[in-house]
Amino acid sequence: MIQTPATPGTAAVEGGAERSAPPPVLEAIGLSKRFGTRAALREVSLATHRGELVAIVGPNGAGKTTLLSILAGEARADAGTVSRPAAEIGWVPQQPALYGRLTVAENLRLFARLERCDDVAGAVDRMLAQSGLAERASDRVETLSGGNRQRVNVAIGLLSDPEVLLLDEPSTALDPRQRERLWEFLRGLVDAGTAIVYSTHQVQEAERHAHRVLVLADGEAVYSGSPRDLEETVGASGLGFEAAFVEFLRRRGH
Amino acid sequence: MRWLLLKDLQILRRSPLLVALLVVYPIVVAVLIGLALSRGPEKPRVAILNQVPEGGEVISLGGEEVDTSRYSQQLYDAVDPVRVGSREEARELVRDGDVLGALIVPSDITSKLQSGLEPATVEVLYNAEDPVKAQLVRDTIKSQVQDANAALGRKFTGVALGELDLLVSGGNFSLLGRDFAVLGLGPAERILAQARASLPPSSPVRGQIQQVVDFARFARENLDLSDEVLGSVAEPIRVDARVVDGAGATALSSFAVALAVTVSLMFVTLLLAAGTLALEREENAFRRLVRGLVSRTALLGEKIGLAALCSLVVALVMLAGLALFVGLEWSRAPLWVAAAAAGALGFAAMGAAIGALAREVRAASLLAFMISLPVAFVALVPSGTVSGAVYDATRVVSALFPFDPALTALGAALDGSGGMLLPLAHLLVLTLAFGAAARLGLRRFG
Ligand SMILES: Nc1ncnc2c1ncn2[C@@H]1O[C@H](COP(=O)(O)OP(=O)(O)OP(=O)(O)O)[C@@H](O)[C@H]1O
Ligand SMILES: [Mg+2]
Numbered sequence: 270m271i272q273t274p275a276t277p278g279t280a281a282v283e284g285g286a287e288r289s290a291p292p293p294v295l296e297a298i299g300l301s302k303r304f305g306t307r308a309a310l311r312e313v314s315l316a317t318h319r320g321e322l323v324a325i326v327g328p329n330g331a332g333k334t335t336l337l338s339i340l341a342g343e344a345r346a347d348a349g350t351v352s353r354p355a356a357e358i359g360w361v362p363q364q365p366a367l368y369g370r371l372t373v374a375e376n377l378r379l380f381a382r383l384e385r386c387d388d389v390a391g392a393v394d395r396m397l398a399q400s401g402l403a404e405r406a407s408d409r410v411e412t413l414s415g416g417n418r419q420r421v422n423v424a425i426g427l428l429s430d431p432e433v434l435l436l437d438e439p440s441t442a443l444d445p446r447q448r449e450r451l452w453e454f455l456r457g458l459v460d461a462g463t464a465i466v467y468s469t470h471q472v473q474e475a476e477r478h479a480h481r482v483l484v485l486a487d488g489e490a491v492y493s494g495s496p497r498d499l500e501e502t503v504g505a506s507g508l509g510f511e512a513a514f515v516e517f518l519r520r521r522g523h
Numbered sequence: 524m525r526w527l528l529l530k531d532l533q534i535l536r537r538s539p540l541l542v543a544l545l546v547v548y549p550i551v552v553a554v555l556i557g558l559a560l561s562r563g564p565e566k567p568r569v570a571i572l573n574q575v576p577e578g579g580e581v582i583s584l585g586g587e588e589v590d591t592s593r594y595s596q597q598l599y600d601a602v603d604p605v606r607v608g609s610r611e612e613a614r615e616l617v618r619d620g621d622v623l624g625a626l627i628v629p630s631d632i633t634s635k636l637q638s639g640l641e642p643a644t645v646e647v648l649y650n651a652e653d654p655v656k657a658q659l660v661r662d663t664i665k666s667q668v669q670d671a672n673a674a675l676g677r678k679f680t681g682v683a684l685g686e687l688d689l690l691v692s693g694g695n696f697s698l699l700g701r702d703f704a705v706l707g708l709g710p711a712e713r714i715l716a717q718a719r720a721s722l723p724p725s726s727p728v729r730g731q732i733q734q735v736v737d738f739a740r741f742a743r744e745n746l747d748l749s750d751e752v753l754g755s756v757a758e759p760i761r762v763d764a765r766v767v768d769g770a771g772a773t774a775l776s777s778f779a780v781a782l783a784v785t786v787s788l789m790f791v792t793l794l795l796a797a798g799t800l801a802l803e804r805e806e807n808a809f810r811r812l813v814r815g816l817v818s819r820t821a822l823l824g825e826k827i828g829l830a831a832l833c834s835l836v837v838a839l840v841m842l843a844g845l846a847l848f849v850g851l852e853w854s855r856a857p858l859w860v861a862a863a864a865a866g867a868l869g870f871a872a873m874g875a876a877i878g879a880l881a882r883e884v885r886a887a888s889l890l891a892f893m894i895s896l897p898v899a900f901v902a903l904v905p906s907g908t909v910s911g912a913v914y915d916a917t918r919v920v921s922a923l924f925p926f927d928p929a930l931t932a933l934g935a936a937l938d939g940s941g942g943m944l945l946p947l948a949h950l951l952v953l954t955l956a957f958g959a960a961a962r963l964g965l966r967r968f969g
Contacts (some may be wrong), residue, residue: 326935342815356816370537
């Protein structure tokens, strides 16, 4: 439906290319993380600006969750810096973080209070409407289907209306209609100036919605730029973005 | 933090099994212990045939009136007595199993006691169908008869000693309302010595009188010793009880109450603290929370406070319940609260450390059980049952966990035995130590 808008700011991700105003709302430089002998992340840098949507794509185990959870303050990097305190960043983790014994509304209300929302009831109602779970508001989360749980999980991350929002595979487990509803909501936030960084395995989703994609492979940032540029880099503009992406990784040995 | 606390209470309310366990368990323990403390084993039903005529229970020993019904009353109190009118009736009741035994007190018992020449005899009939109950009847009657024997024995000895004294020193003796003067060995010896002195030195009778004087002295001196011998015969083993340590030690019933409450406090608090903390991780909520919503220390404080609060309520309800069975001094209630609260905090901090270590609700619960049982056992090892070194080791181990100081504090709070300050300070130190350990565990918790 909506075509990818022009990339705001610069597309520079690695190496701190010179940029004119405005400054990024979130900037990470040289993030590295090891788990034992395995390097989950190698010197990855990322900067994002107001109203920008950045997609992180890459194979399983590439380091997407590791990168996002470091930005979100859940994990600590072995090296590198993040410009923004984690408390100011909205976060939707890959695994639902909810209280099963509480109802949907109670979960939302609890986190709205912990986030110190000004209008707790209003925020809860907004998120119930957004997630399409208004009629299941008083059901316990443990009785919801996996996809509906993910809706609540996403909704909680969206409660606080932050300047920077991170989402780890938010659309996984959602049905197409709810996925569409989520994207509508996220686009609304982006239009209002929120910077969003999300990971996904839905490559078309990256192509359709992201201003910029960051491709991770084996913990390394192997590409950063607009989806269209990736197709051109591969020289396969006729194939579509997904085929270009697979070809790109294949050429690099992944 | 307030919202987290409310959230946890809400989750608890929706975990009916856990709440049932937390509420029912202490109540069951309290009721069991209360019943055990307030009622001994059932008194055996015993048929009693008392053939001693009315008023014939009083015997006279050495001029002293002794009411033997005092001793029979003690026996009747120890059993559930069924009065019967005849030997046949008693026999029938025993045979039919209506009573476990029958006790027949013959009419001549008092006269035999009075004369002291022939042992008085009581007759006991058993129904041995149930060996355990028969044993109970035998033991009950035997121990009562032994008590009566000991008491009467002391009286008899007293009488005999009085008579011996009369023999040695002389004096007046009354029998059947008539007074007799008894010379006594001492005065006899003196009279003989005077008589001998008045005889001429050449008199052959002098030597014979000397022999009688020597005998009288020998008899007197030895009989003088005999009161000690007789005294020890009447009571071959005397129990000289004195408390060496723990002046005003906790009374048994308060100890049992303190133990019941401490054990419940331990389980409830450990399970709650460890479980609710581990639940935060199991639900993945921990990471979300500590990303700026609450600090790890505040989260820990919330769990410790929640567990301590809930278990304090449970402990106080339990104490109130036990107070129905055992006489507890309500005026000391503020001390109970202080002891239970300090114990609850100690256990809660320990539970939080377990929860931080185990990270999963099931593992945390299992670990809490596995750690608390041996801790309680070790704390309850009495001195003298193991070698000195092992006992010292059990003391050291006990000092590392809140069970022992909580038990001491609660015991002291219940009946004022010993000071409370030391165990309370001990609990405070353990709370801080386990709290620090839990906080350390939370660093790698998410
Ligand atoms: N807690 C951990 N302990 C050890 N290794 C870990 C841990 N978390 C992640 N890793 C490793 O780090 C690497 C990156 O993992 P990460 O979860 O970031 O991948 P991902 O790109 O999110 O994968 P997916 O698409 O499957 O979600 C993987 O090799 C993974 O095995
Ligand atoms: Mg992932």
